[in-house]
Amino acid sequence: MHIPRIPLGDGIESILDFLVEHFSFATKSFSVVTEKGLSWLESGMKFLPPWLFIVLVAGLVWYLSKRNRGLTIFTIAGLLLIWNLGLWSATVSTIALVVVATCIAILIGVPLGIGAALSHVMYRITMPILDFMQTMPAFVYLIPAIPFFGLGKVSAIFSTVIFSMPPAIRLTCLGIKQVPMELNECAEAFGSSRWQKLVKLQLPLATPTIMAGINQTVMLALSMVVIASMIGAKGLGGEVWKAIQRLQPGRGFEAGLGIVIVAIILDRVLQKIGGSSTSS
Amino acid sequence: MRGRTLWVICLMTLFVSVSLGTAFAGSKGKVRLAYVEWDCATATTNVARAVLEERLGYDVETLPVAAAAMWAATASGDVDGMLAGWLPVTHASYFKRFKKDVEDLGPLVTGAKIGLVVPTYVTINSIAELGAHADAFSGRIIGIDPGAGIMAKTEDAIDAYDIRGMELMEGSGATMTAALADAIKHKKWVVVTGWAPHWKFGRWDLKFLEDPQGIFGASEDIHTIVRKGLHKDKPEVYRFLDNFKWTRKQMETVMAWDQEPGADRYANAKRFVKENPDLVDSWLQ
Numbered sequence: 001m002h003i004p005r006i007p008l009g010d011g012i013e014s015i016l017d018f019l020v021e022h023f024s025f026a027t028k029s030f031s032v033v034t035e036k037g038l039s040w041l042e043s044g045m046k047f048l049p050p051w052l053f054i055v056l057v058a059g060l061v062w063y064l065s066k067r068n069r070g071l072t073i074f075t076i077a078g079l080l081l082i083w084n085l086g087l088w089s090a091t092v093s094t095i096a097l098v099v100v101a102t103c104i105a106i107l108i109g110v111p112l113g114i115g116a117a118l119s120h121v122m123y124r125i126t127m128p129i130l131d132f133m134q135t136m137p138a139f140v141y142l143i144p145a146i147p148f149f150g151l152g153k154v155s156a157i158f159s160t161v162i163f164s165m166p167p168a169i170r171l172t173c174l175g176i177k178q179v180p181m182e183l184n185e186c187a188e189a190f191g192s193s194r195w196q197k198l199v200k201l202q203l204p205l206a207t208p209t210i211m212a213g214i215n216q217t218v219m220l221a222l223s224m225v226v227i228a229s230m231i232g233a234k235g236l237g238g239e240v241w242k243a244i245q246r247l248q249p250g251r252g253f254e255a256g257l258g259i260v261i262v263a264i265i266l267d268r269v270l271q272k273i274g275g276s277s278t279s280s
Numbered sequence: 281m282r283g284r285t286l287w288v289i290c291l292m293t294l295f296v297s298v299s300l301g302t303a304f305a306g307s308k309g310k311v312r313l314a315y316v317e318w319d320c321a322t323a324t325t326n327v328a329r330a331v332l333e334e335r336l337g338y339d340v341e342t343l344p345v346a347a348a349a350m351w352a353a354t355a356s357g358d359v360d361g362m363l364a365g366w367l368p369v370t371h372a373s374y375f376k377r378f379k380k381d382v383e384d385l386g387p388l389v390t391g392a393k394i395g396l397v398v399p400t401y402v403t404i405n406s407i408a409e410l411g412a413h414a415d416a417f418s419g420r421i422i423g424i425d426p427g428a429g430i431m432a433k434t435e436d437a438i439d440a441y442d443i444r445g446m447e448l449m450e451g452s453g454a455t456m457t458a459a460l461a462d463a464i465k466h467k468k469w470v471v472v473t474g475w476a477p478h479w480k481f482g483r484w485d486l487k488f489l490e491d492p493q494g495i496f497g498a499s500e501d502i503h504t505i506v507r508k509g510l511h512k513d514k515p516e517v518y519r520f521l522d523n524f525k526w527t528r529k530q531m532e533t534v535m536a537w538d539q540e541p542g543a544d545r546y547a548n549a550k551r552f553v554k555e556n557p558d559l560v561d562s563w564l565q
Contacts, residue, residue, distance in 0.1 A: 020356075024356075142349070143346075143348050143349055143352050146352045146353050146356055146358060147352070147356040147358075150353070150356075150358040151312075151343050151345060151349060151353040151358050151359055152343060229344075230346040231345055231346070232314070232343035232344065232345045232349065232353075234343075234344075241317070241344075242317050242344065244454045245317045245318075245453055246317065246319075246479075247454065247457045247458055247461060
């Protein structure tokens, strides 16, 4: 009994070639637009002098974290340290990249999660795809993304979105499914439409869970920055990668610390927003 | 709610207007060059950038990426070119794959070398002797990225010289230098897949093992590779990249400057361009 080897790899390569041939013009133009928006965001952030930027961020953290003094002090100290280490522009560019990637992931992920929670068919389709997205090594689609999105930040955003979107979808879905049956029936008994039930009951109750998902998405996006720097994403990840290649562990550690500081600030702020927000 | 939306719109308008002001500084156009963060490639790419910016008035973006990404981006036309194609051996697999999508402008530096490298305190001098001392090297040849041509050549060498009891370890350029550094610190015997020019030769006393059978080829050249169609879109850039050529000595001068603590690599490249006007003029013929 001789079973020939299934030519899976060849099939995938010819599909890729076909896609590049016919669709790369569309993704390329999307890429140009995204790149423009991102570079605006970045140069806007870099236009502010670092001290002013730090003051603004600290004020924002102070406001968002409901006047949490410790976190605000940590934010100021952490950003000052980054500035002092000469990693300012790399950090700003990483923040811009993570913010944009996370926004895209949330804009796609949360609606998908809602869909998966409300429709069983959609749920059955989405879940295996999510397994793929979370476990397929990023290196596999890093290089093939280049003909579609070009070298640099947009390809990086593409792979970051793929890697970081699943928790937003999963936890949105979970949050809505966990709304007690009685409340759903209650809402229906009072004659709310599906839309009203979603907006006025399910989403508000699911908010803490959804926020936890968004939080996870941000963290995963940050964990991709070093891998993304292999295709020219630059930023803090690029600094780490450069240091690794030049065998400068100290410098690598500094840039890594920068990533950690940004991560802690984003994580705590998002937790504060998620933990205490009820329907507004 | 309405007030907040207004605020957001105001902020966005501010961003856009500010960045519009910064984005359109006058220049002839943009040139994108990909490179890998090897010291030779960094030095070369920065010098090319200095010439394009200072002498020709282009706006240059240099992108440090992985080797595979550098080739893929040049082939897809996403970057204008690269000055770090190691041929005929090291990048053979990439070149074979993308040959029809790129244009090879020939060598910019000749006489680079690849092979197996050991610290000078190791008392053997030839690859042929490796097999007999396998235990002293803990049975390992420390390699780099599995895709590199030097790895395939090393496998060939293991067969050709019948090196028993040694296996080639895959890793990356960074893990190779880290393993080398660690072994030298403890005065241990170590053998790595190496190439010159590379900063490791500046930092430690190393030697290439002789290769009597010529498995690793006589020498490597570093080529300038550009995307298809560059000579039509940017003839001036194409002509410069085609003419760009320097000696190993000149390249190592810049590489040595780059090794000084706190060095700004682009400033060093500008300094080189300023100090060698005749050479630069010959590139701009």
